[in-house]
Amino acid sequence: GQNIDQPTEMTATEGAIVQINCTYQTSGFNGLFWYQQHAGEAPTFLSYNVLDGLEEKGRFSSFLSRSKGYSYLLLKELQMKDSASYLCAVRDRTSGGSYIPTFGRGTSLIVHP
Amino acid sequence: KAGVTQTPRYLIKTRGQQVTLSCSPISGHRSVSWYQQTPGQGLQFLFEYFSETQRNKGNFPGRFSGRQFSNSRSEMNVSTLELGDSALYLCASSPGLAGEPPKETQYFGPGTRLLVL
Numbered sequence: 025g026q027n028i029d030q031p032t033e034m035t036a037t038e039g040a041i042v043q044i045n046c047t048y049q050t051s052g053f054n055g056l057f058w059y060q061q062h063a064g065e066a067p068t069f070l071s072y073n074v075l076d077g078l079e080e081k082g083r084f085s086s087f088l089s090r091s092k093g094y095s096y097l098l099l100k101e102l103q104m105k106d107s108a109s110y111l112c113a114v115r116d117r118t119s120g121g122s123y124i125p126t127f128g129r130g131t132s133l134i135v136h137p
Numbered sequence: 138k139a140g141v142t143q144t145p146r147y148l149i150k151t152r153g154q155q156v157t158l159s160c161s162p163i164s165g166h167r168s169v170s171w172y173q174q175t176p177g178q179g180l181q182f183l184f185e186y187f188s189e190t191q192r193n194k195g196n197f198p199g200r201f202s203g204r205q206f207s208n209s210r211s212e213m214n215v216s217t218l219e220l221g222d223s224a225l226y227l228c229a230s231s232p233g234l235a236g237e238p239p240k241e242t243q244y245f246g247p248g249t250r251l252l253v254l
Contacts (some may be wrong), residue, residue, distance in 0.1 A: 044203040066227055066245035067180070111180060122193045 028128035030112050035134045036102055044097045044131045046112030053124055058086050058097045059111040061130065067111060070097065099133075107135045139164065139247035141230050149252045155216040157250045162209050162230030168192075169211040170243065171203060174225040186211050187233050215251075223253045 027049045036042040048056070055074040059067035071079055073088035073095060085098040099106055109130040116124050142161045142195040150156050170193075173184040186205035198241040209230075213234050215222055229243040 036171060066247055068245065069242040072242075113180075123185075125182050126196055127182075129179045 028112055028114055028126055030110075030128040030131045032129070033132045033134070038102055038104060038135055038137050040102050041098065041100050042102060042133065044099070044110050044112075044133065046095045046097070046128055048093050048095070048112070048114045048128075050093070050114055050116045050126075052117035052119075053090060053114065054117040055115040055127070056086075056088055056095050057113040057115070058084075058095075059076070059110060059113065061110050061111060062108045070110075102135050104135050104137065107133060141228060141244050143226075143228055143246040143249050145249060146247065147252075149254060150218050151254050152218055152220060153200050154218050155214060156218060156251060157212055157214045158226055158228075158251075159228075160211045160213075160228035160246060162211070163244055164220075166230035166232050166244075167209050168231045168233030169205060170229045170231075171211070171213050172227045173197075174227060174230065174248070175207065175223070180227075183213065218253045220253050223251060225250050 028048045057072050058070040060070050061067040070084055071086035073079055073086050075090055076090055077087055078087045083100045088095045097110055109132050110127040111130045112124045118124060144159045160169055168187045170185040172180050173183055174180045182238045183197055183201055184191055184203050185193040200216045205211045208232055225248045227245050227248045229245045231243045
C-alpha cells in the first residue's frame with residue numbers, strides 16, 4: 025500500500041510564493057503527479073515527476089526526491105484564482121505488474137488579497 | 138477538440154439498485170480511467186481501460202465493474218448500491234501508450250454525482 029501526506033490547508037497572500045509539500049511511502053514508485061481542483065470542478069493536471077529534480081512550468085514548479093519520498097509544488101506570483109485544492113498523487117507499480125495511482129487528501133490553498 | 142464528457146451529471150438511486158455511468162473520452166484517446174471521490178476518502182482509483190481491456194484495477198469490491206467499447210467510450214457499473222457509494226465519479230482520458238504506463242496528461246471529465254438513498 026501507500027501512504028501520502030500533505031498539509032490539509034494553507035493560506036497565502038496574492039503575489040507571494042507558496043510551497044506545498046507531499047511525502048509518500050511506496051514500494052514500487054513509478055511517478056508523482058500534481059493536480060489542481062477548484063471547488064465543484066474536476067481535477068486538472070499540473071505536473072509529472074519521475075526523476076529527481078525540479079520541473080518548471082510557468083508559475084508552477086514541482087520537485088521530487090525519490091530517496092526521501094518527498095515532493096513539493098511551488099506556486100509563484102500567486103493569484104486569487106489559484107485558490108483551490110492541490111492533490112499529490114503517486115503511481116505505484118505493484119508486484120502483479122499493475123500501475124495504481126494513489127492520491128493524497130489534498131491541500132486547500134486560500135489566497136488572500 | 139471536445140473534452141471528456143460524462144453522463145448523466147447527477148443521479149439519485151436507492152440502496153440495492155444498480156447504476157451505469159458513461160464516459161466519452163477526448164477523440165483519439167484510448168485510455169480511460171475511473172475514479173471515486175468522496176469527502177471522507179478523497180480521490181480513489183477504480184480501474185483503467187485501454188483498447189477494450191482492463192489494464193489496471195484499484196482496490197474496490199467486485200460490485201464495481203467497467204468496460205470499454207471499440208470507440209474508446211467507457212461505462213462503469215455499480216451493482217447492489219450501498220449508501221457509501223454516494224460520491225462523485227470521475228473519468229479521465231489520455232492518449233495511452235501500449236505497454237508502459239502513460240506519461241502524458243490525463244484529462245478529467247466533469248464527473249457524475251451519485252446520491253444513494
